[in-house]
Amino acid sequence: MNATRPQTRRERLDAKETAVISAARALFLEKGEAGTRVAEIAKRACVAEGTLYLYFKNKRAILQAVVADHWEQLTVGAREAVEGQTETFDKLEALTTFHLRAVIADWSLLMLGTRLWATGAEAEEQMERDYRRNYVAIFDDLFRRGQDRGDVAADASLWQVRDLFYGTLEYTARTMMLHPERTDYDGVTEFVVAQVKSACLSGGQMPLYKEESGSRDLRSITGRLEAALKDLKSLDV
Amino acid sequence: MNATRPQTRRERLDAKETAVISAARALFLEKGEAGTRVAEIAKRACVAEGTLYLYFKNKRAILQAVVADHWEQLTVGAREAVEGQTETFDKLEALTTFHLRAVIADWSLLMLGTRLWATGAEAEEQMERDYRRNYVAIFDDLFRRGQDRGDVAADASLWQVRDLFYGTLEYTARTMMLHPERTDYDGVTEFVVAQVKSACLSGGQMPLYKEESGSRDLRSITGRLEAALKDLKSLDV
Amino acid sequence: MNATRPQTRRERLDAKETAVISAARALFLEKGEAGTRVAEIAKRACVAEGTLYLYFKNKRAILQAVVADHWEQLTVGAREAVEGQTETFDKLEALTTFHLRAVIADWSLLMLGTRLWATGAEAEEQMERDYRRNYVAIFDDLFRRGQDRGDVAADASLWQVRDLFYGTLEYTARTMMLHPERTDYDGVTEFVVAQVKSACLSGGQMPLYKEESGSRDLRSITGRLEAALKDLKSLDV
Amino acid sequence: MNATRPQTRRERLDAKETAVISAARALFLEKGEAGTRVAEIAKRACVAEGTLYLYFKNKRAILQAVVADHWEQLTVGAREAVEGQTETFDKLEALTTFHLRAVIADWSLLMLGTRLWATGAEAEEQMERDYRRNYVAIFDDLFRRGQDRGDVAADASLWQVRDLFYGTLEYTARTMMLHPERTDYDGVTEFVVAQVKSACLSGGQMPLYKEESGSRDLRSITGRLEAALKDLKSLDV
DNA sequence: CATGAATGAGGTTTCATTCAT
DNA sequence: AATGAATGAAACCTCATTCAT
Numbered sequence: 001m002n003a004t005r006p007q008t009r010r011e012r013l014d015a016k017e018t019a020v021i022s023a024a025r026a027l028f029l030e031k032g033e034a035g036t037r038v039a040e041i042a043k044r045a046c047v048a049e050g051t052l053y054l055y056f057k058n059k060r061a062i063l064q065a066v067v068a069d070h071w072e073q074l075t076v077g078a079r080e081a082v083e084g085q086t087e088t089f090d091k092l093e094a095l096t097t098f099h100l101r102a103v104i105a106d107w108s109l110l111m112l113g114t115r116l117w118a119t120g121a122e123a124e125e126q127m128e129r130d131y132r133r134n135y136v137a138i139f140d141d142l143f144r145r146g147q148d149r150g151d152v153a154a155d156a157s158l159w160q161v162r163d164l165f166y167g168t169l170e171y172t173a174r175t176m177m178l179h180p181e182r183t184d185y186d187g188v189t190e191f192v193v194a195q196v197k198s199a200c201l202s203g204g205q206m207p208l209y210k211e212e213s214g215s216r217d218l219r220s221i222t223g224r225l226e227a228a229l230k231d232l233k234s235l236d237v
Numbered sequence: 238m239n240a241t242r243p244q245t246r247r248e249r250l251d252a253k254e255t256a257v258i259s260a261a262r263a264l265f266l267e268k269g270e271a272g273t274r275v276a277e278i279a280k281r282a283c284v285a286e287g288t289l290y291l292y293f294k295n296k297r298a299i300l301q302a303v304v305a306d307h308w309e310q311l312t313v314g315a316r317e318a319v320e321g322q323t324e325t326f327d328k329l330e331a332l333t334t335f336h337l338r339a340v341i342a343d344w345s346l347l348m349l350g351t352r353l354w355a356t357g358a359e360a361e362e363q364m365e366r367d368y369r370r371n372y373v374a375i376f377d378d379l380f381r382r383g384q385d386r387g388d389v390a391a392d393a394s395l396w397q398v399r400d401l402f403y404g405t406l407e408y409t410a411r412t413m414m415l416h417p418e419r420t421d422y423d424g425v426t427e428f429v430v431a432q433v434k435s436a437c438l439s440g441g442q443m444p445l446y447k448e449e450s451g452s453r454d455l456r457s458i459t460g461r462l463e464a465a466l467k468d469l470k471s472l473d474v
Numbered sequence: 475m476n477a478t479r480p481q482t483r484r485e486r487l488d489a490k491e492t493a494v495i496s497a498a499r500a501l502f503l504e505k506g507e508a509g510t511r512v513a514e515i516a517k518r519a520c521v522a523e524g525t526l527y528l529y530f531k532n533k534r535a536i537l538q539a540v541v542a543d544h545w546e547q548l549t550v551g552a553r554e555a556v557e558g559q560t561e562t563f564d565k566l567e568a569l570t571t572f573h574l575r576a577v578i579a580d581w582s583l584l585m586l587g588t589r590l591w592a593t594g595a596e597a598e599e600q601m602e603r604d605y606r607r608n609y610v611a612i613f614d615d616l617f618r619r620g621q622d623r624g625d626v627a628a629d630a631s632l633w634q635v636r637d638l639f640y641g642t643l644e645y646t647a648r649t650m651m652l653h654p655e656r657t658d659y660d661g662v663t664e665f666v667v668a669q670v671k672s673a674c675l676s677g678g679q680m681p682l683y684k685e686e687s688g689s690r691d692l693r694s695i696t697g698r699l700e701a702a703l704k705d706l707k708s709l710d711v
Numbered sequence: 712m713n714a715t716r717p718q719t720r721r722e723r724l725d726a727k728e729t730a731v732i733s734a735a736r737a738l739f740l741e742k743g744e745a746g747t748r749v750a751e752i753a754k755r756a757c758v759a760e761g762t763l764y765l766y767f768k769n770k771r772a773i774l775q776a777v778v779a780d781h782w783e784q785l786t787v788g789a790r791e792a793v794e795g796q797t798e799t800f801d802k803l804e805a806l807t808t809f810h811l812r813a814v815i816a817d818w819s820l821l822m823l824g825t826r827l828w829a830t831g832a833e834a835e836e837q838m839e840r841d842y843r844r845n846y847v848a849i850f851d852d853l854f855r856r857g858q859d860r861g862d863v864a865a866d867a868s869l870w871q872v873r874d875l876f877y878g879t880l881e882y883t884a885r886t887m888m889l890h891p892e893r894t895d896y897d898g899v900t901e902f903v904v905a906q907v908k909s910a911c912l913s914g915g916q917m918p919l920y921k922e923e924s925g926s927r928d929l930r931s932i933t934g935r936l937e938a939a940l941k942d943l944k945s946l947d948v
Numbered sequence: 949c950a951t952g953a954a955t956g957a958g959g960t961t962t963c964a965t966t967c968a969t
Numbered sequence: 970a971a972t973g974a975a976t977g978a979a980a981c982c983t984c985a986t987t988c989a990t
Contacts, residue, residue, distance in 0.1 A: 008990095013953085034271050038981060048955045053982065129415055159412070159419070160428045164401075167408025172400040178366055182396070191397045191436075198435055199428075250970090275964060285972040287966075296964065487949090508745050512985060522951040524987075533985065603889055633893070634902045637883040638875075645878025649870070652840060656870070665871045665910075672909055673902075719969095724974085749960060759976045764961070 017055050020045040025066045029108045033063055063112065064124065070109045071131035074102055078138045088146040089197060095139060096169065096189045096196075103173040110170070139165060143200075152200040161199045168192055254292050254302075256282040262303045266345045270300055300349060301364070307346045308368035311339055315375045325383040326434060332376060333406065333426045333433075340410040347407070376402060380437070389437040398436045405429055491529050491539075493519040499540045503582045507537055537586060538598065544583045545605035548576055552612045562625040563671060565616050570643065570663045570670075577647040584644070613639060617674070626674040635673045642666050728766050728776075731756040736777045740819045744774055774823065775835065781820045782842035785813055789849045799862040800908060802853050807880065807900045807907075814884040821881075850876060854911070863911040872910045879903055 023045035027036040038059050042049040056062045081098040085091040103110065139162055146152035169192055176182045260281035264273040275296050279286040293299045318335040322328040340347065350365050376399055383389035406429055413419045497518035501510040512533050516523040530536045555572040559565040577584065613636055620626035643666055650656045734756035738747040749770050753760040767773045792809040796802040814821065850873055857863035880903055887893045 037979085049981090050956060050983075051954055054953070059981070157428070160409075160425070163409040163412055164405045164428075164432060167404040167406070168401045169404070171404025171407065172397075175396070175400055188397070191394070191401075195401060195432065195436060199432060274962090279973095286964095286974095287972055288970080290965070291970070511983090516952095523953095523985095524951055525949080527986070528949070631902070633886070634883075634899070637886055638879045638902075638906060641878040641880070641882025642875045643878070645881065646871075646874040649874055662871070665868070665875075669875060669906065669910060673906060748958085760960095761962080761977060762975055765974070770960070 016045075016047065016051075020047065020052060020055060020062065021065050021069050024062045025070070025109070028063065028066060028112055029106070033112065038062075064127070067109065067112055067128070068131065070106060070112075071135055075135045075138070077102060078135065082138055082142060088142065088149060088151040089193065091142050092196060093189060093193050095142065096165075096192050097185070099166070099169050100173055100185060100188060100192075103170055104177060107173060107177055136162065136166070146200065156200050161196060164199055165192065165196050168195065250292075253282075253284060253288075257284065257289060257292060257299065258302050258306050261299045262307070262346070265300065265303060265349055266343070269345075270349060275299075301361070304346065304350045304365070305368065307343060308350075308372055312372045312375070314339060315372065319375055319379060325379065325386060325388040326430065328379050329433060330426060330430050332379065333402075333429050334422075336403070336406050337410055337422060337425060337429075340407055341414060344410060344414055373399065373403070383437065393437050398433060401436055402429065402433050405432065487529075490519075490521060490525075494521060494526060494529060494536065495539050495543050498536045499544070499583070502537065502540060502586055503580070506582075507586060512536075538601065541583065541586055541602070542605065544580060544586075545609055549609045549612070551576060552609065556612055556616060562616065562620040562623060563667065566670060567663060567667050569613060569616065570639075570666050571659075573640070573643050574647055574659060574662060574666075577644055578651060581647060581651055610636065610640070620674065630674050635670060638673055639666065639670050642669065727756075727758065727762075731758065731763060731766060731773065732776050732780050735773045736781070736820070739774065739777060739823055740817070744823065749773075775838070778820065778823055778839070779842065781817060781823075782846055786846045786849070788813060789846065793849055793853060799853065799857040799860060800904065803907060804900060804904050806850065806853065807876075807903050808896070810877070810880050811884055811896060811899060811903075814881055815888060818884060818888055847873065847877070857911065867911050872907060875910055876903065876907050879906065 020041065024036070024041045027040055027044060030036075038052060039049055041062065042052050045052075052062070056065060078095060078098055081094045082091045085094050140158060143152060143156075143158050143161065147154055147156070172188055172192070176188075257278065261273070261278045264277055264281065267273075275289060276286055278299065279289050282289075289299070293302065315332060315335055318331045319328045322331050350368070377395060380389060380393075380395050380398065384391055384393070409425055409429070413425075494515065498510070498515045501514055501518065504510075512526060513523055515536065516526050519526075526536070530539065552569060552572055555568045556565045559568050614632060617626060617630075617632050617635060621628055621630070646662050646666070650662075731752065735747070735752045738751055738755060741747075749763060750760055752773065753763050756763075763773070767776060789806060789809055792805045793802045796805050851869060854863060854867075854869055854872060858865055858867070883899050883903070887899075
């Protein structure tokens with residue numbers, strides 16, 4: 001039985017496509033889009049230069065494929081990370097951990113994506129937007145379910161919290177890349193989660209006010225305690 | 238006396254250099270670095286192509302100049318915005334407003350900067366880092382003075398708050414660019430300021446809303462409880 | 475009995491070869507030699523690309539086959555047209571009609587032939603010459619038989635009349651292609667036939683004008699001769 | 712005085728353009744359009760490859776320039792040839808001599824022109840048509856003036872005579888190229904002129920009538936001679 | 949006989965940079 | 970200091986041809 005290579009047709013083509021994409025990713029990451037020559041990609045993928053053009057129309061198309069592939073992996077990874085948890089903020093923490101590490105690992109790929117729409121091609125700009133929207137849907141879902149469960153304030157603003165979450169995380173990732181001495185992943189995670197939590201618990205526009213309202217509660221409690229103590233005091237006499 | 242043009246030598250050269258830089262900025266913004274030809278820059282700056290090379294060694298050097306110029310303007314603008322205020326959080330708000338608008342106006346320029354170190358040139362990476370550090374110093378200063386004045390918790394982490402601040406702001410700027418229907422600049426500012434405030438009021442590692450919001454209140458409440466208990470204790474005598 | 479497909483081997487191969495040739499003809503006509511990709515020919519002929527090379531050594535060989543095929547058809551068609559007539563000039567008219575239409579229908583094919591020897595390949599140049607010679611033999615035959623029958627002057631120059639015939643006809647065809655409003659096929663035929671006839675009736679080197687322009691001279695000479703003869707006559711008496 | 716090179720700017724550019732065109736012409740003639748590499752043209756014109764593209768947008772544009780240049784030279788040459796003569800048919804003869812030699816000398820250039828519209832580019836097809844129309848205008852002028860002077864029958868068809876003229880001449884040129892042993896330029900010229908004359912003297916549709924009139928004359932003349940001789944003979948008795 | 953994926957040489961074109969004027 | 974024509978390296982891509990299946 002020659003069951004060793006069951007997939008003789010379709011599979012081999014896919015393998016070659018994958019090889020090209022990962023070769024291209026490596027080179028794009030290392031030398032940027034403009035700095036990478038198609039010939040190099042071909043050589044690294046162990047294909048002839050012309051063969052590339054059987055799989056991709058363009059150098060640009062290769063870049064698109066790399067980016068698409070990256071987003072797909074990101075999305076799958078994030079989904080898996082989140083699915084491992086049941087509680088809203090456990091999910092958030094898992095997503096935070098995943099995203100931070102993923103962004104640090106492939107920062108340049110996010111930049112490649114950015115490059116796609118930096119050239120003014122309308123269609124590609126739309127694609128990039130869609131990829132990100134699709135990825136971000138995981139957070140959005142988490143957020144909305146949190147609202148349903150009562151973990152997240154009903155009037156919290158998804159837009160703002162989302163920007164807070166991804167913005168802080170990605171900026172931190174960049175900072176950590178530039179300063180390799182910063183390695184406190186857990187601290188960062190804790191901080192971000194706490195910050196997001198804080199934003200989730202209050203209405204989007206005035207996050208502080210809730211706590212202050214809480215402080216009012218505290219004050220009334222204190223008043224009641226004082227009253228109770230005063231009461232206690234008068235009884236003792 | 239030929240006082241009509243007092244600065245006939247040095248000044249005219251500077252004017253030409255400036256013309257080149259702003260022509261280059263406009264084109265880089267519009268069509269990206271790779272999409273902009275040196276010839277175009279020259280034409281737009283009303284200089285001959287060869288003349289460019291009397292002022293700049295390279296196309297790359299032009300890009301560097303554009304980026305440097307941009308950071309300088311940013312820094313000056315931010316400093317002015319902050320200097321108009323005296324209170325820590327008023328300064329913060331002013332800086333927020335300024336940065337958000339500046340980033341939206343020239344998003345691509347930030348990307349150009351990113352591009353400088355995306356190609357793996359060590360020296361340029363360092364430059365970009367220095368520019369940003371210099372710009373960010375304004376925030377750092379604000380933060381540290383806030384700590385001195387007691388507006389910011391002594392144990393708040395500058396790194397984390399800074400990442401929170403710039404990260405959220407820049408991500409929001411990007412989001413707003415992609416979704417022109419979002420125009421609530423004030424809401425965003427308010428949200429970011431509140432969020433930063435919240436992070437400033439607590440130690441970096443324990444940003445949780447609960448501790449924080451209450452911290453001052455709690456202290457006073459604690460004081461009252463202590464007083465009440467002391468009172469109670471005195472009764473025991 | 476498997477008499478359903480009597481020609482199962484040889485015939486099927488020929489069919490495929492024919493399919494390739496006619497696919498190639500169509501494409502060459504439409505887009506020129508350089509503009510036609512081998513892959514297109516294959517697809518149009520419903521054969522795999524590699525299969526082409528079982529039948530033809532080259533793209534160039536395909537072109538040769540197309541041209542050869544075209545000349546063959548032309549020759550057969552012309553022969554049939556001529557055979558339908560018995561008189562010399564009826565044959566000529568039939569040939570004229572046929573050639574004019576054939577050339578208009580497949581003008582580009584003649585050009586393809588030209589292209590074969592425009593590239594400086596000696597062998598192909600010779601082929602093209604032979605094809606044409608073979609085709610033109612029909613005219614030559616008509617001409618020579620006309621001489622035998624006395625329809626054509628014995629001293630008429632075959633070369634010149636042949637050039638006159640095909641040259642005028644083909645140039646007219648081109649003109650008619652460029653000016654679709656010219657549709658007077660019959661007029662053209664009549665003109666060409668008349669012109670050829672005129673050239674046939676006189677010696678090649680001394681075409682009609684001499685006799686013709688001379689007709690006046692001849693008349694005066696005749697007059698003088700008559701006068702002389704009359705003179706002679708009167709003297710003799 | 713450095714009057715040695717009075718034209719330092721414009722002229723030198725024109726010289727370079729001319730150099731490119733003639734280099735291109737030589738190569739196109741020798742190896743065809745597809746067979747000629749742009750690099751070769753550049754080398755032969757003693758320019759850098761990139762320089763070509765300062766003068767011509769395309770390889771195709773070079774071809775167009777070559778063809779345009781050729782038609783221009785042809786037209787100028789033909790005009791000069793014709794202007795040397797005053798009589799209609801002397802002009803015709805001069806034009807015949809010129810065209811025959813010009814076509815033989817640069818046959819392939821005519822074919823290049825053909826190639827321009829063989830690819831289906833509408834605009835180029837139009838250009839080629841215009842060039843030829845402009846060139847042919849010389850013949851048309853000659854023809855029409857001949858009609859005015861009474862040298863050419865008023866009802867002669869310009870279209871047909873023109874096709875006869877150029878068609879026969881160009882076909883003959885081709886034949887002569889393929890058969891170098893044919894060198895009887897004068898005979899060809901004589902024949903073509905005579906043929907055109909014959910077509911000019913009669914209405915387009917019935918070119919034979921003149922000769923027939925001639926042949927009638929001849930016949931009647933012969934009759935008179937025969938009668939006179941018979942007369943003479945009878946005297947001998 | 950048939951296939952069609954793979955090849956890779958070679959073509960055209962661009963554009964940052966130089967240098968004679 | 971200023972010019973802009975000239976350069977030429979190198980990039981992307983095409984497509985006729987081959988060959989393992």
